[in-house]
Amino acid sequence: MSPATTALFFLLLLFSTSNAHNITRILAKHPEFSTFNHYLTLTHLASEINRRETITVLALNNAAMSSLLSKQLSLYTLKNVLSLHVLVDYFGSKKLHQITNGTALTSTMFQASGAAPGSSGYINITDLKGGKVGFGAENNDGNIDAVYVKSVAEIPYNISVLQISQVLNSAEAEAPTAEPSKLNLTEIMSKQGCKAFADLLIASGADATFNENIDGGLTVFCPTDPVIKDFMPKYKNLTASKKVSQLLYHGVPVYQSMQMLKSNNGIMNTLATDGANKYDFTIQNDGEVVTLETKVMTAKITGTLKDEEPLIVYKINKVLLPRELYKPVEAPAESPKPSKSKSKSKHKIADAPESDAPAESDPADDQTADNDNGVAGLDGRRLVMGMLSLCIGVLLM
Ligand SMILES: *[C@@H]1O[C@H](CO)[C@@H](O)[C@H](O)[C@H]1NC(C)=O
Ligand SMILES: *[C@@H]1O[C@H](CO)[C@@H](O)[C@H](O)[C@H]1NC(C)=O
Ligand SMILES: *[C@@H]1O[C@H](CO)[C@@H](O)[C@H](O)[C@H]1NC(C)=O
Ligand SMILES: *[C@@H]1O[C@H](CO)[C@@H](O)[C@H](O)[C@H]1NC(C)=O
Ligand SMILES: *[C@@H]1O[C@H](CO)[C@@H](O)[C@H](O)[C@H]1NC(C)=O
Ligand SMILES: *[C@@H]1O[C@H](CO)[C@@H](O)[C@H](O)[C@H]1NC(C)=O
Numbered sequence: 001m002s003p004a005t006t007a008l009f010f011l012l013l014l015f016s017t018s019n020a021h022n023i024t025r026i027l028a029k030h031p032e033f034s035t036f037n038h039y040l041t042l043t044h045l046a047s048e049i050n051r052r053e054t055i056t057v058l059a060l061n062n063a064a065m066s067s068l069l070s071k072q073l074s075l076y077t078l079k080n081v082l083s084l085h086v087l088v089d090y091f092g093s094k095k096l097h098q099i100t101n102g103t104a105l106t107s108t109m110f111q112a113s114g115a116a117p118g119s120s121g122y123i124n125i126t127d128l129k130g131g132k133v134g135f136g137a138e139n140n141d142g143n144i145d146a147v148y149v150k151s152v153a154e155i156p157y158n159i160s161v162l163q164i165s166q167v168l169n170s171a172e173a174e175a176p177t178a179e180p181s182k183l184n185l186t187e188i189m190s191k192q193g194c195k196a197f198a199d200l201l202i203a204s205g206a207d208a209t210f211n212e213n214i215d216g217g218l219t220v221f222c223p224t225d226p227v228i229k230d231f232m233p234k235y236k237n238l239t240a241s242k243k244v245s246q247l248l249y250h251g252v253p254v255y256q257s258m259q260m261l262k263s264n265n266g267i268m269n270t271l272a273t274d275g276a277n278k279y280d281f282t283i284q285n286d287g288e289v290v291t292l293e294t295k296v297m298t299a300k301i302t303g304t305l306k307d308e309e310p311l312i313v314y315k316i317n318k319v320l321l322p323r324e325l326y327k328p329v330e331a332p333a334e335s336p337k338p339s340k341s342k343s344k345s346k347h348k349i350a351d352a353p354e355s356d357a358p359a360e361s362d363p364a365d366d367q368t369a370d371n372d373n374g375v376a377g378l379d380g381r382r383l384v385m386g387m388l389s390l391c392i393g394v395l396l397m
Helices: 001-015 021-027 031-042 045-051 062-069 074-081 185-190 196-205 207-214 227-236 239-250 258-263 340-351 372-396
Strands: 057-058 103-107 122-127 133-137 146-155 161-166 218-223 266-268 279-284 289-293 298-308 312-315
Touching: 021 031, 021 045, 021 161, 031 045, 031 074, 045 074, 074 133, 146 239, 161 185, 185 196, 185 207, 185 218, 185 312, 196 207, 196 218, 196 227, 196 239, 207 218, 218 227, 218 266, 218 298, 227 372, 258 298
Parallel strands: 057 161, 218 312
Antiparallel strands: 103 122, 122 133, 133 146, 146 161, 266 279, 279 289, 289 298, 298 312
């Protein structure tokens, strides 16, 4: 192979293996765990599992899940029960059968949640007669409720998914849980330097849309008070419905931790996204700095006000200006070919202090600026540039 082909080969290898594990995707290949998978997502345990680097999931098939669901526990209690089935250590099927002294206690995500009293967040794993392996909650009168059935997936030593025969009973995990106190978004923002933005949300009624999205996962980027103050003349110029779009543009209807933002460059839909009106922006990170790029300007994340899954609130140093409401820094491309120099110069302008605020640009008409090609072109450019730098890196190795 030529060096270039070798580089490309390593590149492809990198692309295919550098992704962290995704429990939802792993279980999706096994329909017998579809209910379990569904509830891992609903309880937000899936993203917690994906964030951990060394973890074992004791999977329950649909029959075992239906007996658990028949207890009609609340979603929050169900989360505790399911988190008891996630061990914060790696157990491959081999290690299971080679436990020192034939029995061990291991910690779970229920323990890690802080909701488990005493030692109720621990699981007893015991090698039984005939090569069987038993599992039971530590606080369960010494009962070993379930046995190991089979290995579903193993990625040493990141994630192991093992099927067990039935739910691990635990009075503590099944104890009724109070719903977590409702997160009051505008209050959180008001108390931490984003009062002006919170007030705009309330005055425009946009706060309702933000609140409706919290349970399902919400990321908010709030411009700080001085930033909003400078922006007010422009804001006042918008019609009522454009004001709402302008505000909704600062919410993304999924939970995105800082770690996720740092590892996921790409386009984000927002609460303002609606059919042809894309109202999206691009997350771009450079080392520790995460920026949000629209066609019009670039903002920077300067801090985190609140991180309590499913809600995370960041503060940013500029108001995000969507191209649907403001003129892009440059006229939309006439030809579909993405020009490198064009994107570069746009980048420069966008990065220049304050010049990103297009002082002379009035709110654009309702119709969407037609530079869809620009979006695709930008992605292509990034991919090519990333591939080039990786190739060079590999060649230098
Ligand atoms: C295990 O996780 C680490 C960190 O996320 C990752 O770099 C590594 O590629 C993963 N290993 C496998 C085999 O996927
Ligand atoms: C995990 O996989 C599911 C299904 O393929 C996908 O919807 C989800 O976005 C993935 N999660 C992450 C964090 O990549
Ligand atoms: C195994 O048992 C021996 C003797 O009872 C004890 O000294 C040792 O600490 C045990 N090891 C573990 C890992 O529990
Ligand atoms: C696990 O449970 C079994 C059966 O109740 C018990 O004999 C064993 O001592 C327990 N193991 C640990 C480490 O507590
Ligand atoms: C949030 O708190 C404010 C007062 O701090 C209150 O006026 C408002 O109704 C609360 N909003 C929600 C959705 O609970
Ligand atoms: C507001 O709109 C008017 C009329 O279109 C325009 O002259 C003025 O410059 C705009 N002001 C700002 C701050 O955008």
